Amino acid sequence: MDLKILLQRCFNSIGYHVIKQSKYVKLNSELDAFKTEARPERIWTRLSPALPEIPSHLLRNSRLVTNRYELMKLLPRNAVVAEVGVAFGDFSDFTLKVLEPFKFVAIDTFELHKFERVFDVSSAEKFEGLSHGGWFLKRFKEYVEKGVMEVQMGLSWDMLGKYPDNYFDIIYLDADHSYDSVRKDLNVIKYKIKAGGTIIFNDYTVFDPYTETPYGVPKAVNEFIVENNCEVIFFALQPTMFFDLAVKFNERKQ
Ligand SMILES: C[S@@+](CC[C@H](N)C(=O)[O-])C[C@H]1O[C@@H](n2cnc3c(N)ncnc32)[C@H](O)[C@@H]1O
Numbered sequence: 001m002d003l004k005i006l007l008q009r010c011f012n013s014i015g016y017h018v019i020k021q022s023k024y025v026k027l028n029s030e031l032d033a034f035k036t037e038a039r040p041e042r043i044w045t046r047l048s049p050a051l052p053e054i055p056s057h058l059l060r061n062s063r064l065v066t067n068r069y070e071l072m073k074l075l076p077r078n079a080v081v082a083e084v085g086v087a088f089g090d091f092s093d094f095t096l097k098v099l100e101p102f103k104f105v106a107i108d109t110f111e112l113h114k115f116e117r118v119f120d121v122s123s124a125e126k127f128e129g130l131s132h133g134g135w136f137l138k139r140f141k142e143y144v145e146k147g148v149m150e151v152q153m154g155l156s157w158d159m160l161g162k163y164p165d166n167y168f169d170i171i172y173l174d175a176d177h178s179y180d181s182v183r184k185d186l187n188v189i190k191y192k193i194k195a196g197g198t199i200i201f202n203d204y205t206v207f208d209p210y211t212e213t214p215y216g217v218p219k220a221v222n223e224f225i226v227e228n229n230c231e232v233i234f235f236a237l238q239p240t241m242f243f244d245l246a247v248k249f250n251e252r253k254q
Contacts, residue, residue, distance in 0.1 A: 008009060019126055021128065022026050028108060030194070035086070037072065037199075039052075042246075043246045048239050049206065049208050049216070049218070049219045049222065050219075051222045052222050052223060052226045053222070054222055054226065054232060055226070057078060058225060058229070058230065058231055059179055059225075059232050061231055061232075062231075062232040062234065062235060063232055063233065063235075064234075064235050064236075064237065065234055065235070065236045065237070066236070066237060066238060067236055067238050067239075068091075068200075068236045068238060068244040069094060069098075070201065070236065071234045071236040071244055071246060072094065072095055072099065073092065073098055073100055074114060074234065075099050075170055075198055076099075076169065076170075077099050077101075078099075078101065078102045079099065079101055079102060079169035079170050080101065080102055080105075080167060080168050080169050080170070081095065081099065081101040081103065081104050081168065081169065081170045081171075081172070082103070082104075082105040082106075082107060082160070082163075082168050082170070082171045082172065082192075083095065083104070083105070083172045083174065084106065084107045084156045084159075084160065084171065084172065084173045084174060084175045084178075084185060085105055085156065085174040085175030085202075086106045086107065086108045086136065086174075086236075087108065087112065087118075087119070088113050088126065088136075089106070089120075089136055089140060091172075091174075092106055092127050092140070093140075094137075095172070095251065096140075096143060096148070096149075097171075101148065101170075102148075103148065103150070104148055104149045104150070105149075105150045105152060105159075105163070105168075106136070106140070106149060106150070106151045106153075106199050107152045107156055107160065107175070108132075108133075108136070108152075108153065108175070109153065109154065109155060110131070110132040110133035110153045111132060111137060112127075112132040113127050113130070113132040113135075117218055123197050125227040133151070137151060138152065151161065156175040156176070156181075156184075156185050156187045157181075157184045157185050157187070159250070160185065160188045160189060160192050161192075163192050164192075165191045165192060166191075166192070166193075166194045166195070167192050167194070168192050168193050168194065168197060169194055169197050169198070170197060170198045170199075170200070171189055171192070171193055171197070171198075171199050171200070171241075172200045172202065173185055173189070173199065173200065173201050173202065174202035174203065177203050177208070177213070177215040177216065177217050178215070179216025179217075179219050179220050180201060180216070181216075182201075182216055182217055182220035182221065183220045183223075183224075185187065186220060186224045190228060190249070191252070192246065193249045194248070194249075195249065195250060195251060196248065197242075197247070197248075197249050198233065198246055198248060198249070199230075199246045199247050199249055200234075200244055200245070200246040201217060201221045201243075201244065201246070201247075202242070202244050203215060203217050203243075204217050204218055204221060204240045204243045204244060204245040205217065205218070205241060205243060206217055206218055207244055208242075214250050221245060221253045225247060227251065228250075228251070228252065229250065230247035230249055230250065231246050231248045232245060232246070233247060233248050234246040
């Protein structure tokens, strides 16, 4: 048999095996369509999206760091920060303590209480019988009362759109990971981030094996980097392979 075909089959069967073996609950409706349509060769195509490479001149000042927590420690303190997609707020809590932001905007649809289980915990137990948003406000009451934290409940691109242009020093993007949604977020973020500000893209990976969901983050992010000539400043490793990539945003190109 032709070596190319053999290799292709081998890769396909690995992809198929990963999909079959996963034990986790599916949160994303795209998955059903993905699985019913999925023949091995289709999976391989879906996980290998055509994306532009980041040219080396945009990588020459980049640094590899151990994980996203180390990355955050290298960012400026007392800044205006947004975390887009906060879930339970564990990472928000870390950022608030480490960076002591002047302003921290927490954005989420805050609808996780509608799922029976979230990230393998019972949502009723986690949210103590409250709504996701109510529980989050209770958790960060002190910061909200001090005027440091603003909580915005709704779709990420709409909530970001409420802020003035050139407002944020740091935006941590971790909401919907489909290509279309990340593009939509970035179409707003490019106006809301200051020149010289930092955008961190969480989950820079093509597939989530826990929920069996393809991610469009690398494609949307690489396109954005190339279109706006952004310098990559950090790449954070993560044991789970859900990497973070951080860029410095210098100027709006379109
Ligand atoms: C992966 S979790 C965020 C985790 C959090 N950043 C952390 O590191 O702990 C993604 C969150 O984004 C929210 N989300 C997903 N799509 C969204 C959208 N389009 N607008 C606002 N929030 C969204 C979900 O409700 C969820 O809480």
